[in-house]
Amino acid sequence: MAVHVRIRITVLTLCLALAAVLVAALPAGAEPAVWKVSAPSAHAGHGPGAVLRLDPSNGSPSLEVTHDGQTVIEPSPLGIVTERADLSTGLRLLGRSDREVSESYRTTVGKDRTRHARMIEARFRFGTADGARLDLLVRVSGDGVAYRYVLPADTGDVVGETSAFTLPAGSAAWLGKYRRDNENLFAQYDAAGAPAGEYMMQALFKAGDSYALVAESDLTGTYSGARLVHDAGSVTYRVKLWDEQVQVDGALTTPWRAVITGDLATVTESTFVDDLAPSSKVRDTSWIKPAPALWTWLAGGRPAGQSLEKQKAYVDYAAQRGWPYTVVDAGWYFDPDQWDVTDPDWQTNSWMPELVRYGRERGVGIQVWIHHRDLDTPEERERWLPTLEEWGVKGVKIDFMDSEAQETFRWYDTILAGTAEHHLLVNFHGSTIPKGVHRTWPQVMTMEGVNGEEKKTNTPEHLATLPFTRNVIGGMDYTPGAFQRAERPNAASDAGELGLSVLYESGIQNLAGTPESYDERPEARRFLEQIPAAWDETKLLAGDPGKGAVLARRDAERWFIGGIFAGAARTAEVPLRFGHGKWLVETVTDGPGGLVRKGRMLRGDTKLSVPVVANGGFAAVACHWYQGRTSCDR
Incomplete structure (x- = not known):
């Protein structure tokens, strides 16, 4: 029986590929070649869908996103340009193959800890007249459409994408102006009427009765961060990379460009960005424990960070509330460059081990703030990460990366592996935004980017x-609760x-109020004593x-x-x-x-x-x- 199933699948794949090649071979002036990808088990005309077109006049591809048969993203340009190949035009289809992606996985944080992802993936293999190759992967699930580029051979560094998202006329938009730390206000616009400029890659649109949230997933140091660029009066939002030249060595697979689409509940409850990401790289997650924390920065500021006695008082208060963590922000450590780290007792310059011991006795773990500049070299990481683990610190809040360059994402790759090795929970501030990181690196509890x-x-x-x-x-460290x-x-x-x-969901819900503000509001204090973080x-x-x-x-x-x-x-x-x-x-x-x-x-x-x-x-x-x-x- 299994043999017959394999034969049917093979025949179907060959037929699809042959049909695709025949359609793509239309003469000049003919209608565009069209291929559709639908969600698994989708009823006719319902759920998300993708429509790929190839313009016969110039060989340029475009992608349309639909929901329940209605267009939510108009046919929008696709393509990537490298030093030695323009893979946005002059393309012809060489073949197509489809497969179903079905995965179940658990996360440590997020909207729900048990996930079931089911998607249809279509791989479209394109070539140019001079032999350059581009594979376009399109995935469609019950809550979204995504695509990515695969360059099977080395064609040099990437110098840009022609990727864009074109909205139907009259669409509404909720956008935030781009900042390198992704911290800006969201405001509502008409999609065409939004001011010209750059916007964060977390843009929400409404076309008819359907919503579409543009995002990306599986971004690592092999590529560059992206933002959206809008021209005045246009309904198109173009993808712009941080780096003018993305370094490539050999084959390349780009991040997913994702469109979460459906009604508002579907978009809000979606885990599509995580579903697209690679599986967890951390095998043993038993040490990863999300929970609320008392964050002392807004409660006490820098003087609190520099005082052991004040931090002990915050530990006492967290213990009384049943909150498992306190987060000690800036001011707790001296400049490590002033320390003689060849001295085996150099750690005694800090009172942090005493605070950790004090917290441990009261059932409260300590997380600490640390500046990115103190972790941006191998020597600094080797100095700090093992030391924090040895002290018994539970997590790190790393701040001020303020970049979405390829070099910065290479640093993310390194620090994520290092914090996992040393059993340190992570909260990124002054950072990028989640792009599937919660699935791949489950020690990441939350990120700012807000x-x-x-x-x-x-x-x-x-x-x-x-x-x-x-x-x-993904997790958002808004830090609520600052009643003061x-x-x-x-x-x-x-x-x-x-x-x-x-x-606001966050694996470490950093509560930013003062103890006095909570004591003045016993009903708030009572509620916060019960709230989980997962x-x-x-x-x-x-x-x-x-x-x-x-x-x-x-x-x-x-x-x-x-x-x-x-x-x-x-x-x-x-x-x-x-x-x-x-x-x-x-x-x-x-x-x-x-x-x-x-x-x-x-x-x-x-x-x-x-x-x-x-x-x-x-x-x-x-x-x-x-x-x-x-x-x-x-």
Whole structure:
């Protein structure tokens, strides 16, 4: 039976390849050659689809992305240009082969820890008249379309791509201006009316009733980071590489260019960027433990970082709350270049081993901030990584890479391997954004790449856009919970600030409040004492980018809910989406005298009505109801 199956697959592949070659051989002036790729088991006209075309007049390829038969990305240019070959034009199809990619894997962090990915991959083999080769890989799943270029032979360094994304006329866009650290506000535009300039590679569009989030996956030091470039009045967003020349030695496989598409819930709940990434390079993940942390920078600033006694006080407070980590930011270490590291006792210059010992006795692990410049050479990495492991430090927050150059991604490759070897959790700041890293390197708990809590420029609209843009693609270290900061855009809503701790997913949820601010808000403190950092399931309950977002995240049998809204006060009507049965739902909302907790019994398929103040939000926890149950506490 297996032999017959293999024969049928082989015959089908040969037929597809022959048909593709015959179609591609149309005479000049004929209609473009067209090939389609559909999601696995997709019903006719439903789900994502890809349509590849080859212009017979010049041999230039383009790709269209559809959802439910409607175009969400118009036919858009494809191609890559190297020192010795222009692989964006003059192409002819040599053959096509298809395969199904079906994978199950677990992650340490993210929207859900157990993943099942199923995709159809089509490989289109192209050649030029002078013998240059380009393979185009197109993958289609139930929540997205992606493509990448494979150059089987060495054709020199890459000098650019012609890749682009063209939107249907009238499409809406939610974009952030590009910065080298990916920290900028998101704002809404008409896709054609957005100002000319460069935008971050995490752009959300809406065409008709469907959404499309443009991202990338599997970016390593073999290539360069990308951004989007938009010309005034155009509906096309071109891909621009950081490096003018990407160094290549031999064959090349580029990162995936991904379009997550579907309704808003499909995009928000998608794990497509991780699904495209390589499997984990860390075999033993038992030491990787996501959890909330008390982050002392916004709570105490640099003086706290320089004081052992203050850090011990933060450890005590974290222990009282049941938070497994504290994060010690800048100021805790001297310049290592001033130390004589040939002295076997050089580590005694730091009080960190004493803090680690103190935390260990109280069940609190210590994570430390360290500047990228102190880890950018092999000698520095050999100095620091084994030492931090020896001290018992649990993780590193590495800051100020501020680059998406190929050289920087080579550094990422090295530091990711090094931190895994020395059992150090990782939080990247001043960094790129997740591009499948959580699957490949599961010790990466979170990354900044966001205009976060410490900024003074945030807007309510920005807060309500992040769940549909930056946070879709991976852990986001926004650092919520800084109730003491008057600069936050939801300053009138402590409940909205509390809701961000659920709304924004991060493997290490760095809580940025002062102990005093939590003690003044016992309901917030009580909620944060229960919140996990890893989730079994995530659902979008309600939302509209830039206007509001409500997400529910499940940990075992409890659902935690976070909501934020921009604009006037209202009563939010939130569909629960928990299915049948009775649930106890405890909400935390803003009241005249502070936060108010209220419990009620609701069916899991009904709506939750929640009062929300202007530019505010709420937090909630839901658990199965039974007679006599009055709380969802464990």
